[in-house]
Amino acid sequence: MGRNQHVVPRDDGWAVKGAGSSRATAVHRTQGDAINQARDIAKRAGSEVIIHGRDGRIRDKDSYGNDPFPPHDSRH
Numbered sequence: 001m002g003r004n005q006h007v008v009p010r011d012d013g014w015a016v017k018g019a020g021s022s023r024a025t026a027v028h029r030t031q032g033d034a035i036n037q038a039r040d041i042a043k044r045a046g047s048e049v050i051i052h053g054r055d056g057r058i059r060d061k062d063s064y065g066n067d068p069f070p071p072h073d074s075r076h
Contacts, residue, residue, distance in 0.1 A: 002041075002042070002044075002045025002046055002047040002065075003018040003019045003020065003021075003045065003047060004018070004019040004042070004047045004048040004049070004050055005017070005018060005019070005025075005038040005039075005041050005042045005045075005047065005048070005049050005050070006018075006019065006038075006049075006050045006051075006052065007031065007034045007035050007038050007049065007050070007051045007052060008052045008056070009031075009052065009053075009054050009056065010024070010027060012027060013027050013028050013029045013030070013034075014027070014028050014029075014030065014031045014033070014034035015027050015028075015034065016028070016034050016037050016038045016041070018041075025037075025041070031051075035049065035051060038051075039062065039064070042062070042064045042065075043064045045064075045065075046064060046065035046066065047063075047064060047065050048061055048062065048063045048064065048065065049061065049062045049064070
């Protein structure tokens with residue numbers, strides 16, 4: 001499993017950063033563009049995308065790896 005990708009706000013837009021990295025992988029003008037790139041990286045790495053809001057707090061997560069706690073199908 002690769003490093004999780006964080007989408008975080010910056011003064012000049014939105015950054016994609018690997019977990020534990022002090023430098024941004026890329027900076028985008030819009031959050032949507034940053035999320036798209038983070039998803040591409042996470043899909044290849046089998047990791048998660050953690051999306052932060054303007055206040056820096058986590059607002060959403062998407063998993064593209066082997067989730068140890070997958071959602072259960074309530075119909076079966």
